[in-house]
Amino acid sequence: MSDEHQLESRLLGTGVERLALLGKHAEALMQGYSRDEIPLEALSDTALRRLLAARIVWRPDEQGGVKLAPKVRELIAEMLADETRRQVNADVGETLELLRSLVQSYREAMSQGEHWRQEQLLLRLRQVVDDLNGRFADAIDSLWQRLNSDFGFVSRLNDKIRENDRAQKQIVRLLDGLALIDFDELIELVGSDGALRKLLISQLQRQLSQHYTSLREVQSRLTELMARFRQQQSRSRLVSGMAAFLREHPNFVPGNYARRSEVPELVNRATPLSAAAAPALDHEPDTRVLTELVHQLPTPVHKPQEVAAARPAEVAEQSLVAARQQALKQDVESFYLKVIDHPDAAGISALAYLEESDLEWGEEIWLFQVIAEYQGLPRSEQRAFRLHQTESRASRFNDLRLIHDVTLQLATA
Numbered sequence: 243m244s245d246e247h248q249l250e251s252r253l254l255g256t257g258v259e260r261l262a263l264l265g266k267h268a269e270a271l272m273q274g275y276s277r278d279e280i281p282l283e284a285l286s287d288t289a290l291r292r293l294l295a296a297r298i299v300w301r302p303d304e305q306g307g308v309k310l311a312p313k314v315r316e317l318i319a320e321m322l323a324d325e326t327r328r329q330v331n332a333d334v335g336e337t338l339e340l341l342r343s344l345v346q347s348y349r350e351a352m353s354q355g356e357h358w359r360q361e362q363l364l365l366r367l368r369q370v371v372d373d374l375n376g377r378f379a380d381a382i383d384s385l386w387q388r389l390n391s392d393f394g395f396v397s398r399l400n401d402k403i404r405e406n407d408r409a410q411k412q413i414v415r416l417l418d419g420l421a422l423i424d425f426d427e428l429i430e431l432v433g434s435d436g437a438l439r440k441l442l443i444s445q446l447q448r449q450l451s452q453h454y455t456s457l458r459e460v461q462s463r464l465t466e467l468m469a470r471f472r473q474q475q476s477r478s479r480l481v482s483g484m485a486a487f488l489r490e491h492p493n494f495v496p497g498n499y500a501r502r503s504e505v506p507e508l509v510n511r512a513t514p515l516s517a518a519a520a521p522a523l524d525h526e527p528d529t530r531v532l533t534e535l536v537h538q539l540p541t542p543v544h545k546p547q548e549v550a551a552a553r554p555a556e557v558a559e560q561s562l563v564a565a566r567q568q569a570l571k572q573d574v575e576s577f578y579l580k581v582i583d584h585p586d587a588a589g590i591s592a593l594a595y596l597e598e599s600d601l602e603w604g605e606e607i608w609l610f611q612v613i614a615e616y617q618g619l620p621r622s623e624q625r626a627f628r629l630h631q632t633e634s635r636a637s638r639f640n641d642l643r644l645i646h647d648v649t650l651q652l653a654t655a
Contacts, residue, residue, distance in 0.1 A: 259583075260296050264314075267293065271310065274299070275318050278365050279307035287623075292579055295572065302375060302449065312376035315369075334419035337374050344370065345431050345438065352435075364437060371441060375449045381416055382456045385409055386565075389463060403475070406468050413461055420450055459561055573601055574611045581627070581650050589630065589651035612648050628653050 264271065267289060274280030280299060282290065290308065293299045299308050310318075348363040388409055425447060432438035488494060522528045577595050584590065592612045593605060601608070616629050630649040636642040 260298070263292060263296055263298060271298070271314070272318070274308075274310045275315060278368055279309055282308060288582060291575065292582075295575060295579060300376065300379075302372065303445075309372055312373045312380065315373070334374070334422050337370060338422060340370055341367065341442070342431060345442075348438070349433075349435070364441075367438075367441060371446060375446070375453075378416065378420070378450075378453045381412065382453060382460065385412065385460045389460070389467070400475075402471050403468070406464055406471065409464055410461070413457055413464070416453075416457060420453060423450065455561075459565075463562075570603060570607070570611055571615070573599070573603065574608075574615045577612065578615065578627075578650070581652060585652045589628070589649040592648040592650065609645060609648055612650070613645075616650070626653055627651070 267285065270280055270284040273284065285293070290299075294301070294308075297311055298314055300311050301308050344363055344367050348360060348367065351357075351360040351363060388405065423446070425443060428442050428446075429439075432442055521532055523532075576599075577590070577592065580595065581590050592609055596603065596605065596608050603611075613629070613631075616624065616627065619627075628651050630651075631645050632647040632649070633643045633645045636644055
């Protein structure tokens with residue numbers, strides 16, 4: 243019950259924090275809803291980082307601007323009863339039909355010289371593409387969350403295997419949805435229009451390539467986990483079967499098979515003995531026999547071997563390391579956000595936050611990342627914090643400083 247209460251209180255705290263962010267930055271978010279992107283001049287750097295961490299806004303690529311998350315846009319559309327922007331059907335085929343219809347309307351407006359309607363249709367096309375891309379990104383992110391939560395906190399192996407099977411089926415559905423997007427058809431549909439080709443060809447193709455790469459990484463991780471679960475399942479069945487047998491036969495004592503006259507066939511297996519032999523080259527008869535045997539050996543025929551082209555090196559391990567580093571960086575950013583949310587606190591210990599949040603990072607790498615994040619901030623932002631290191635000398639004869647903990651707080655004016 244304590245774990246459930248802790249989980250419920252954590253969910254309530256996170257929900258209140260997210261709703262407070264929506265209310266605090268409501269004007270900027272509504273401007274992003276009515277336009278294509280959120281105006282960054284209306285948000286501070288800290289507010290932007292908090293909105294990105296809360297997944298209220300997102301950045302589709304490094305060169306693009308910040309946009310509303312698809313779920314937030316759908317929520318606003320539901321509250322405003324905005325039927326033109328509310329996504330009723332989440333099917334990829336329905337989204338593609340909507341794209342075809344909007345492209346036809348866009349080309350008609352361009353041919354008739356209706357520039358205002360043309361701009362509105364292009365904005366609507368961008369939003370539909372963003373919704374489609376965000377839907378796939380949210381689904382892949384939910385798969386990673388399932389790997390890091392459901393698989394780790396499910397106690398029974400059968401439940402873990404069922405979770406794995408459900409995740410595999412979701413990957414198949416996502417791949418089927420991605421396969422519906424035919425770029426040959428889109429190229430023929432957009433024609434020579436530069437804005438449409440950039441939006442529906444180059445940008446969408448780059449984003450779908452990233453989704454395919456992420457799905458391959460998730461599928462590889464799922465296959466690895468399934469093999470591990472199956473191995474654990476076979477061992478647990480063996481142990482549980484032996485335990486059930488001992489409960490039925492409490493006086494069972496294993497027999498000494500070495501003293502039995504009739505040993506079971508499963509146990510009566512031995513490695514065959516090979517007789518040791520060696521030719522005596524100093525003995526004339528053996529030398530003649532060896533010479534004749536050598537002359538009777540067939541001449542080996544070497545067939546020409548085809549040299550295959552070298553393939554690019556796989557970077558699966560590098561991708562996993564990069565994903566783990568990104569997860570560590572996000573957890574440290576959450577720690578900094580908690581310090582910002584409690585400006586009146588005397589300081590928050592990094593190790594205490596690590597223990598309270600039930601994070602899996604080691605203490606040494608956690609403290610290293612907290613210090614590195616502080617040193618990576620600009621000078622103007624570093625002055626907003628106070629970083630205190632609890633340290634001691636390594637020994638009386640060594641002036642090396644050992645850091646035991648780090649305390650972070652906001653600097654008072």
